Amino acid sequence: MTDTPLSRIRNFSIIAHIDHGKSTLADRLIQATGSVALRDMKEQMLDSMELEQERGITIKAASVRLDYKAQDGETYVLNLMDTPGHVDFAYEVSRSLAACEGSLLVVDASQGVEAQTLANVYQAIDANHEIVPVLNKIDLPAAEPERVKQQIEDVIGLDASEAVEISAKSGLNIEGVLEAIVTRLPAPKGDASAPLKALLVDSWYDPYLGVIILIRVVDGTIRKGQKIRFMAEGTTQTVDSVGVFRPKMVPVDYLGPGEMGYLNAAIKTVAETNVGDTITDDRTPAAEPLAGFKPSIPVVWCGLYPVDADDFEKLRESLGKLRLNDASFHFEAESSAALGFGFRCGFLGLLHLEIIQERLSREFDLDLIATAPSVVYKLTDSKGVTSDLHNPADMPDPTQIDKIEEPWIKATIMVPDEHLGSILTLCSERRGQQVELTYVGNRAMAVYRLPLNEVVFDFYDRLKSVSRGYASFDYQMDGYDEGDLVKISILVNNEPVDALSFMAHRSQAERRGRSICEKLKDLIPRQLFKIPIQAAIGGRVIARETISAMSKDVTAKCYGGDISRKRKLLEKQKEGKKRMRQFGKVEIPQSAFIAALKMDS
Numbered sequence: 001m002t003d004t005p006l007s008r009i010r011n012f013s014i015i016a017h018i019d020h021g022k023s024t025l026a027d028r029l030i031q032a033t034g035s036v037a038l039r040d041m042k043e044q045m046l047d048s049m050e051l052e053q054e055r056g057i058t059i060k061a062a063s064v065r066l067d068y069k070a071q072d073g074e075t076y077v078l079n080l081m082d083t084p085g086h087v088d089f090a091y092e093v094s095r096s097l098a099a100c101e102g103s104l105l106v107v108d109a110s111q112g113v114e115a116q117t118l119a120n121v122y123q124a125i126d127a128n129h130e131i132v133p134v135l136n137k138i139d140l141p142a143a144e145p146e147r148v149k150q151q152i153e154d155v156i157g158l159d160a161s162e163a164v165e166i167s168a169k170s171g172l173n174i175e176g177v178l179e180a181i182v183t184r185l186p187a188p189k190g191d192a193s194a195p196l197k198a199l200l201v202d203s204w205y206d207p208y209l210g211v212i213i214l215i216r217v218v219d220g221t222i223r224k225g226q227k228i229r230f231m232a233e234g235t236t237q238t239v240d241s242v243g244v245f246r247p248k249m250v251p252v253d254y255l256g257p258g259e260m261g262y263l264n265a266a267i268k269t270v271a272e273t274n275v276g277d278t279i280t281d282d283r284t285p286a287a288e289p290l291a292g293f294k295p296s297i298p299v300v301w302c303g304l305y306p307v308d309a310d311d312f313e314k315l316r317e318s319l320g321k322l323r324l325n326d327a328s329f330h331f332e333a334e335s336s337a338a339l340g341f342g343f344r345c346g347f348l349g350l351l352h353l354e355i356i357q358e359r360l361s362r363e364f365d366l367d368l369i370a371t372a373p374s375v376v377y378k379l380t381d382s383k384g385v386t387s388d389l390h391n392p393a394d395m396p397d398p399t400q401i402d403k404i405e406e407p408w409i410k411a412t413i414m415v416p417d418e419h420l421g422s423i424l425t426l427c428s429e430r431r432g433q434q435v436e437l438t439y440v441g442n443r444a445m446a447v448y449r450l451p452l453n454e455v456v457f458d459f460y461d462r463l464k465s466v467s468r469g470y471a472s473f474d475y476q477m478d479g480y481d482e483g484d485l486v487k488i489s490i491l492v493n494n495e496p497v498d499a500l501s502f503m504a505h506r507s508q509a510e511r512r513g514r515s516i517c518e519k520l521k522d523l524i525p526r527q528l529f530k531i532p533i534q535a536a537i538g539g540r541v542i543a544r545e546t547i548s549a550m551s552k553d554v555t556a557k558c559y560g561g562d563i564s565r566k567r568k569l570l571e572k573q574k575e576g577k578k579r580m581r582q583f584g585k586v587e588i589p590q591s592a593f594i595a596a597l598k599m600d601s
């Protein structure tokens with residue numbers, strides 16, 4: 001674009017544990033470099049989605065270009081990549097790291113190193129990043145910068161003697177961060193005269209402009225009107241425009257080596273672009289593509305069904321629109337005996353699932369039933385043929401199955417010593433295998449192997465509650481292992497409700513079956529007749545509850561006794577069948593489906 005020499009470009013990410021202050025620091029950097037007029041400065045500039053702002057989390061990685069006049073008198077171009085902090089989105093962290101040469105490692109000086117600090121910093125080290133430690137929140141009385149520096153050195157092995165001490169909230173020492181970026185992070189390398197090589201970092205759908213692609217140019221230049229080729233896909237396109245984020249989109253003439261920005265072409269869906277692909281010039285292509293990244297694989301699946309069968313097409317359209325923005329989300333049509341036509345959807349984790357579900361009801365006004373979230377099992381039948389099981393309802397007759405394998409994770413949990421006991425109990429209840437237990441100051445670091453199935457439902461919530469919020473958690477996938485797994489069917493009024501069936505380890509089957517029956521007993525309103533609720537493995541009933549016949553007051557059986565909940569229930573009853581599903585003679589409220597499957601141990 002401009003003719004900034006490579007020596008005056010810096011591309012960097014900000015990595016941190018959740019809530020340690022990445023987004024606040026990004027806002028300050030934007031503000032300090034005058035990239036946004038003060039009146040346009042909204043808190044959390046980069047968290048643009050409404051949901052992100054409400055939940056206070058960063059979902060999508062975003063990039064912004066800043067101009068900084070440094071103390072050496074030169075003006076530098078700083079390209080900042082913001083990254084999400086939640087474990088479900090770790091995949092996006094690795095993408096943004098691949099586009100940069102350095103990282104700011106933000107650590108909350110009152111909290112110290114946490115599980116995701118470690119996970120992210122190891123990813124940055126793997127990406128050959130130069131790393132500058134930044135101690136944030138030093139305005140807090142509980143801040144202990146010296147202790148945290150020592151921790152960074154002991155645990156991560158990084159020299160923290162020159163860590164930059166800041167308060168992103170008050171703006172203290174933001175200049176120190178900018179100087180560290182310029183003096184301590186390396187400039188990018190690249191050759192402007194070589195054939196174009198640009199990394200496709202991310203892509204999303206903009207309702208006005210169509211598909212926007214975030215790129216990092218490595219060699220050569222890319223400009224408007226140029227015919228480009230996507231090397232993995234082999235497709236070609238003509239560039240409509242290129243530009244940079246300031247953070248608003250600003251068109252430029254071209255982007256050269258070391259630069260980050262966007263490109264826009266006549267591409268219809270995000271699915272046509274392959275994140276990690278290399279973009280080159282169609283006439284003088286590069287010989288070799290850049291090393292891409294691993295594709296994101298959904299680990300949690302569930303069925304989404306419209307409450308009103310007439311909404312099926314609307315649901316298909318809405319899912320299609322969401323997918324335009326989020327290539328890590330998968331869906332395919334399926335049908336269920338009880339729920340009719342719907343979609344099986346794949347997510348990166350439970351938070352991702354909740355966010356998509358919330359967006360469907362909020363942005364598209366859809367009433368949905370979600371079935372039990374499930375991980376992907378690998379089945380081997382008696383003939384040695386293997387297949388993936390995404391939906392417990394599809395589980396074949398167990399006598400035809402030789403082997404069922406389930407996915408495992410390797411989890412790192414950091415927790416103050418006084419809560420360690422309850423964490424270890426929680427992990428062993430969830431079939432965890434301890435790999436390592438070490439101490440970092442007065443914090444214990446436990447590394448466990450755990451079956452993913454035991455983690456997807458509510459492990460994170462349980463971890464927070466048994467440690468009073470002090471435990472931090474991060475995980476990575478760790479292969480498949482054979483397990484003694486069974487399908488548990490739920491029968492309501494003697495009819496199986498396949499949307500409620502789930503897989504569990506045999507040792508947990510009875511406990512979980514019982515807990516679901518107990519919950520359903522509270523969640524299903526009474527009817528004029530008695531309703532048996534049963535959990536069964538094959539033909540064998542392992543748990544049973546009975547809902548007694550109704551008295552006229554529909555709220556009599558409402559758990560909790562909270563008046564507003566009772567009012568809500570009455571309102572729902574008034575709405576009649578709208579939010580209910582009929583199963584034989586019994587109506588099951590929409591809320592029962594997920595609520596029933598949340599485990600408590």
Ligand SMILES: Nc1nc2c(ncn2[C@@H]2O[C@H](COP(=O)(O)OP(=O)(O)OP(=O)(O)O)[C@@H](O)[C@H]2O)c(=O)[nH]1
Binds near residue numbers: 023167169
């Ligand atoms: N006291 C104090 N609070 C801060 C400081 N920096 C950030 N915070 C607060 O810490 C909380 C988390 O900050 P964020 O910037 O949203 O954290 P994040 O790391 O970006 O979190 P995610 O986007 O969810 O990954 C917010 O309530 C901030 O106001 C600081 O320097 N001092």
